[in-house]
Amino acid sequence: MNQRHIAALRMERQHLTRKANEAEYTDLYRDTQPGQNVYWNGFGDPPSLTYRAGFDDMEFNRGRQRTRALIKGRFAGGNLGWIVPEDVELFAAAFVKPLDKPLPRQLALLELIEREGPLTIRQMKEETGLLVKEITPALHRLQEAFLVYEDQYDGEWDRGWCRFSEMFPGADLTGRSRHDALKTLLRRFAYRHVCFDMKMAKSFYMLPEKDIRAAVTALVEDGVFMEDGGGYFTREDYALLQRYAAEPPKSVYAMHRNDFLVKSNEHWLKGKYTHPYPDTLYYLLIDGEFRGAAAGKFRYTPEVEDVMTDIPDDETTARKDEILQAVHALCGENNPIKRYQGRAL
Numbered sequence: 224m225n226q227r228h229i230a231a232l233r234m235e236r237q238h239l240t241r242k243a244n245e246a247e248y249t250d251l252y253r254d255t256q257p258g259q260n261v262y263w264n265g266f267g268d269p270p271s272l273t274y275r276a277g278f279d280d281m282e283f284n285r286g287r288q289r290t291r292a293l294i295k296g297r298f299a300g301g302n303l304g305w306i307v308p309e310d311v312e313l314f315a316a317a318f319v320k321p322l323d324k325p326l327p328r329q330l331a332l333l334e335l336i337e338r339e340g341p342l343t344i345r346q347m348k349e350e351t352g353l354l355v356k357e358i359t360p361a362l363h364r365l366q367e368a369f370l371v372y373e374d375q376y377d378g379e380w381d382r383g384w385c386r387f388s389e390m391f392p393g394a395d396l397t398g399r400s401r402h403d404a405l406k407t408l409l410r411r412f413a414y415r416h417v418c419f420d421m422k423m424a425k426s427f428y429m430l431p432e433k434d435i436r437a438a439v440t441a442l443v444e445d446g447v448f449m450e451d452g453g454g455y456f457t458r459e460d461y462a463l464l465q466r467y468a469a470e471p472p473k474s475v476y477a478m479h480r481n482d483f484l485v486k487s488n489e490h491w492l493k494g495k496y497t498h499p500y501p502d503t504l505y506y507l508l509i510d511g512e513f514r515g516a517a518a519g520k521f522r523y524t525p526e527v528e529d530v531m532t533d534i535p536d537d538e539t540t541a542r543k544d545e546i547l548q549a550v551h552a553l554c555g556e557n558n559p560i561k562r563y564q565g566r567a568l
Contacts, residue, residue, distance in 0.1 A: 224418070224451055224464060230511030231469040232460070233417045237484065239508075240472055242277035251275060254411035255483040257296070257304025257314070258284070262480040263521045264553075269293070270305045272483070273553075274476055288376055295375050297366045300429035308391070315369050315396040316404035317430070322368040328353065329361045336371055341383030369396050405430070405438035410447065410457065416487065417464075418454040426490040427483070471511030475542070475549040478506050478513075488513060500528045505553055507546065509534060517550045517560075525554040529562040539564060 234240045243251055251272060252258055258270030265271070269284035270293070276283070284305070287293040293305045298318040306314050322329065335350055336342055342350070347358050362384060365371040372390040375382045388394075408428065413419055424435045439455060442448040449461040456464070478485050485492065485506050492506055496516035504525045507515035515532030519525060530550055532539055547560055554560075560568060 224454070227470055227511075228464055228467050229418050231471040232464070232467060233415075234471050234474075234511045235469070236415050236417060238272075238275040239474070239476065239511075243275055244277055245283065248272070248276050248278075248280060248283070251415070252284075253307060253310070254415045256306045256310065257298045257302075258293070258306070259302070259304055259481040261553075262482075264479075264525070265481075273479060291376055295373055296369075297363060299427065301363065301367055302429075311391055311394050312396060312399060313404050313407060315394070316399035317401055317408060317428070318367075319369050319396065320364075320367040322365065322370060326361070326364075328357060329364055332358065332361050333365055333370060336384055337386055340389070341374060341385035343383055347384075401430075401434055402438055402441070405434060406442055409435070409438055409442065412487075413448065413455060413457050414460070415483070417460055418456055419487070420454055422490050423487045427487040473510055474508075475510075475545050476508040477517060477549045477553045478508050479553060480505070484508065484513075492516075496531065498529065498531070505550060507532060507549065509542075509546070515546070517554070519561075524558055527554055527558060527560040529565060530560055531564060 238247065238251055255272065258272070260266070260268045260270050261273065269281050269288055271281045271284060284293060288305070291308065294308050294311065295303065295305055296314065298304045298306070298314055331351060332347060335347060339350070344355060344358055344362070347353070348355060351358070362371060362373070366373060369387050371384050372387045373382060373384055374390065409424060412424060412427070416423065421432055421435055421439065424439070425432045428435070439448060443450055443455070446458060448455045449458055451461070480503070492513060493503070496503060496506065498518040500518040501520045502518065503516050504519050504521065504527060505517040506513050507517070509515065509532065514534050515530070517527050517530045519528035527550060530546060532546065534542070543563060547563065550560060551558070562568060
């Protein structure tokens with residue numbers, strides 16, 4: 224299978240070739256859930272799909288939060304993310320961590336919320352005498368069990384916590400298996416990636432590989448997926464790629480660490496782009512493939528110490544300005560980049 228053609232189709236499906244309108248964006252967001260904000264710089268901001276939208280998607284999603292057309296939860300690895308409410312049963316089936324052995328503090332807060340809620344953390348502190356640092360992890364564990372819901376519909380920090388069943392009274396959180404939910408999620412994942420492997424799915428969803436493997440195997444047996452060289456395609460895309468001849472556009476994107484493509488490839492990106500600096504700030508998507516990184520330190524703003532690529536030397540020189548401009552697009556024009564390929568600028 225031609226990797227350049229796969230990369231080109233992936234760029235198209237990600238709307239990196241042509242920006243999405245609102246309807247296309249809504250479909251893309253659904254397929255790449257759970258959505259997250261920009262890594263490090265996006266505290267309190269709505270989720271966004273950087274570079275993909277032909278409009279201000281942060282404001283679009285702020286509006287969706289306000290009307291609860293996006294809802295907050297803890298999903299992959301207990302990380303915060305935003306999903307559409309019509310998928311709440313799907314994500315509960317895939318990511319719920321049942322509270323099999325509840326701690327006294329967790330039970331006390333759950334009973335308080337059931338009796339008095341919705342309550343803010345400040346109100347819980349006043350009612351129980353517990354410290355915020357004691358309340359917060361207990362709430363997070365209850366959140367992972369889909370027992371409580373954090374109603375963050377605006378940018379305020381003091382938000383109410385209520386029973387999950389009170390917020391979503393019609394949701395059946397036990398009627399679907401993880402296996403069934405993963406089959407749905409992986410079909411979306413495959414469509415937006417065009418080709419994926421087990422490690423990519425595990426990296427993004429942060430679920431046991433044995434569960435992912437079982438779902439992928441079932442989809443292959445059902446004729447939904449095709450396997451080729453360790454990669455998996457939808458049957459339709461496998462046929463499409465036999466005649467697909469497009470090449471990925473010449474482009475450079477600095478991708479933040481919560482980006483869908485980065486999260487899916489994080490397992491090998493972290494090992495390949497090593498450096499002596501505290502943080503990897505961004506990964507560089509060059510002509511549809513990850514070919515470099517920007518390193519430095521996250522402080523109030525990103526401090527870029529070095530931008531490194533593994534493209535051929537002649538391209539590294541010829542495309543220097545383009546690559547630096549792509550990094551500036553995320554870190555800000557006023558933030559200096561100190562080095563390029565290890566050499567001082």
